[in-house]
Amino acid sequence: MLDVRFIRDNAALVKEAVHNKNEKADIDRILELDAQKRKLQFDYDTKRAEQNRVSKQVPILKKQGLDASGLIAEMQKIAAEVKAIGQTLGEITAQLDAALLVVPNVPHPSVPIGRDESDNELVHEWGEKRKFDFVPKDHLALADGKLLDFKRPAKLTGSGFAGYTGVGALLERALINFMLDFHVQKHGYNEISLPYIVSRTTMTGTGQLPKLEDDMYHISEDDLFLIPTAEVPVTNYYANEILKNDQIPQKFVAYSPCFRREAGSYGKDTKGLQRLHQFNKVEMVRFSEPDVSYDVLEEMVRDAEDLLQALELHYRVVTLATGDLSFASAKTYDLEVWAPGTGRYLEVSSVSNFEAFQARRANIRYRDANDKVSYVHTLNGSGLATPRTFIALIETWQNADGSISIPEALRPYLYGMEQI
RNA sequence: GGAGAGGUGACCGAGUUGGCUUAAGGUGCACGCCUGCUAAGCGUGUGUGGGGGCAACUUCACCGAGGGUUCGAAUCCCUCCCUCUCCGCCA
Numbered sequence: 001m002l003d004v005r006f007i008r009d010n011a012a013l014v015k016e017a018v019h020n021k022n023e024k025a026d027i028d029r030i031l032e033l034d035a036q037k038r039k040l041q042f043d044y045d046t047k048r049a050e051q052n053r054v055s056k057q058v059p060i061l062k063k064q065g066l067d068a069s070g071l072i073a074e075m076q077k078i079a080a081e082v083k084a085i086g087q088t089l090g091e092i093t094a095q096l097d098a099a100l101l102v103v104p105n106v107p108h109p110s111v112p113i114g115r116d117e118s119d120n121e122l123v124h125e126w127g128e129k130r131k132f133d134f135v136p137k138d139h140l141a142l143a144d145g146k147l148l149d150f151k152r153p154a155k156l157t158g159s160g161f162a163g164y165t166g167v168g169a170l171l172e173r174a175l176i177n178f179m180l181d182f183h184v185q186k187h188g189y190n191e192i193s194l195p196y197i198v199s200r201t202t203m204t205g206t207g208q209l210p211k212l213e214d215d216m217y218h219i220s221e222d223d224l225f226l227i228p229t230a231e232v233p234v235t236n237y238y239a240n241e242i243l244k245n246d247q248i249p250q251k252f253v254a255y256s257p258c259f260r261r262e263a264g265s266y267g268k269d270t271k272g273l274q275r276l277h278q279f280n281k282v283e284m285v286r287f288s289e290p291d292v293s294y295d296v297l298e299e300m301v302r303d304a305e306d307l308l309q310a311l312e313l314h315y316r317v318v319t320l321a322t323g324d325l326s327f328a329s330a331k332t333y334d335l336e337v338w339a340p341g342t343g344r345y346l347e348v349s350s351v352s353n354f355e356a357f358q359a360r361r362a363n364i365r366y367r368d369a370n371d372k373v374s375y376v377h378t379l380n381g382s383g384l385a386t387p388r389t390f391i392a393l394i395e396t397w398q399n400a401d402g403s404i405s406i407p408e409a410l411r412p413y414l415y416g417m418e419q420i
Numbered sequence: 421g422g423a424g425a426g427g428u429g430a431c432c433g434a435g436u437u438g439g440c441u442u443a444a445g446g447u448g449c450a451c452g453c454c455u456g457c458u459a460a461g462c463g464u465g466u467g468u469g470g471g472g473g474c475a476a477c478u479u480c481a482c483c484g485a486g487g488g489u490u491c492g493a494a495u496c497c498c499u500c501c502c503u504c505u506c507c508g509c510c511a
Binding site for chain 1: 430439440450467468469470471472478479480481490491492
């Protein structure tokens with residue numbers, strides 16, 4: 001959520017941001033509601049002050065044994081006026097708040113302006129596409145029925161759910177443990193494990209709601225949601241708090257399953273592990289002081305890159321253009337890993353700076369050097385999403401005989417196996 | 421799921437026959453005084469958010485959340501949420 005005062009002072013900029021993000025939000029209406037609200041607030045305060053002042057005289061009169069009924073009768077009128085103004089004020093405030101919730105974050109000036117992902121900008125690449133002296137298989141040909149099972153999970157639940165079996169399950173677990181250990185031991189993150197089911201308020205705090213409700217799994221009986229990413233519980237961990245010195249800066253890393261309905265993406269990237277309704281992910285979440293949050297963003301990209309480098313996988317980093325940027329993000333880098341069998345780059349990490357957008361929604365603040373209370377900046381990034389990393393890993397490290405070599409960094413997590 | 425207790429400022433903790441409480445008192449914290457140093461002591465200050473004002477300042481709201489009663493609500497009524505204890509169920 002943006003500060004209404006920021007919108008008031010930068011209406012043109014915000015309108016441009018809404019347009020560049022292919023979003024819809026009625027900024028003029030917000031400005032109008034804001035003006036109405038402030039006027040009502042002034043009227044309310046003035047009346048209420050009078051009411052408070054006069055009400056205090058009632059007990060004084062009574063104590064002197066005087067009749068206060070005239071004063072009380074007069075105050076009944078004012079009380080009714082206060083109530084009426086207060087009601088209108090409440091309605092306008094509710095409308096304004098609802099309107100503010102659907103205004104997207106403003107992209108950082110360094111973000112390329114563009115309609116969609118074709119306008120994303122390449123930042124850099126690492127490694128190169130592996131050359132094969134045989135025709136590399138895609139991950140389905142390599143692993144379906146062995147390391148992976150798609151058929152039976154579909155029987156259990158439906159399409160878009162995958163099973164990892166035997167050594168495949170071990171490999172997936174190895175990836176998760178490897179990534180967690182790496183972030184904790186080499187990058188200094190604090191591991192955290194939080195609920196996978198959260199409330200409507202929590203989902204609103206990070207910006208999934210109200211806009212993306214159709215993409216979320218909802219438990220209607222309790223009005224709770226399955227998390228689409230660990231970002232949601234971890235970022236909201238400090239909701240409604242003023243952080244103390246030892247809580248900011250803060251770097252958390254969390255493993256969690258992620259649940260996404262993927263409404264509207266049917267038929268897109270449906271092959272194998274590429275797009276699932278449930279998958280595992282290790283997520284980095286940072287709480288930063290505003291003046292350094294863009295340094296933190298760069299650091300997080302490197303933290304995610306370190307994993308791919310340790311796994312010796314070729315990848316590239318791109319800056320998302322405005323049209324591809326998510327609702328809440330001010331700037332996002334995607335890490336795309338090369339999957340030689342599939343013949344595509346797959347997004348395995350999305351690293352974003354939300355600036356104060358989520359902090360304002362979730363009400364996460366801190367005291368700066370001058371003891372002034374202000375909103376923190378929140379950032380998060382995958383490090384990494386498991387299924388696509390799994391794809392790239394087995395497709396890159398496959399051998400002509402169908403076996404898969406294990407990169408050295410991962411071997412300790414696979415009982416020392418060099419190949420599977 | 422059943423029964424009971426409770427949710428007050430950074431923290432502890434009064435206040436629940438509605439009105440000198442602008443939330444007592446304490447702790448902590450900050451500044452000052454005192455002081456050989458430290459401690460103790462003394463004094464002052466110490467929340468968040470909104471509105472108005474160039475500013476000093478002023479005003480409103482907030483005692484779990486939301487409604488209601490009243491001239492006036494931390495205090496009374498209703499609904500909901502959360503925490504704790506006991507019972508039941510259970511990995």
